[in-house]
Amino acid sequence: MDIVCGTCGRELRAEDEEKTWRECRICKKPVCLDDIHYIGVWRRGLYRDYVEVIPVCENDMPRKRR
Ligand SMILES: [Zn+2]
Numbered sequence: 001m002d003i004v005c006g007t008c009g010r011e012l013r014a015e016d017e018e019k020t021w022r023e024c025r026i027c028k029k030p031v032c033l034d035d036i037h038y039i040g041v042w043r044r045g046l047y048r049d050y051v052e053v054i055p056v057c058e059n060d061m062p063r064k065r066r
């Protein structure tokens with residue numbers, strides 16, 4: 001099964017996950033490290049809330065400010 005970057009269409013190898021690409025945590029598409037973005041999201045913890053940093057693709061970025 002071919003894996004391609006969900007943003008630029010570059011071909012990726014399954015064994016290179018974490019090295020050349022990561023999976024978008026929102027849409028689950030593979031995204032190469034050139035196109036990946038990291039966002040902080042609030043998580044509700046047992047005792048207190050905390051920020052988790054997750055990889056997301058361009059499409060799932062929060063709306064950009066101009
Ligand atoms: Zn890409």
Ligand SMILES: [Zn+2]
Nearest residue numbers: 024027057060
């Ligand atoms: Zn995505």
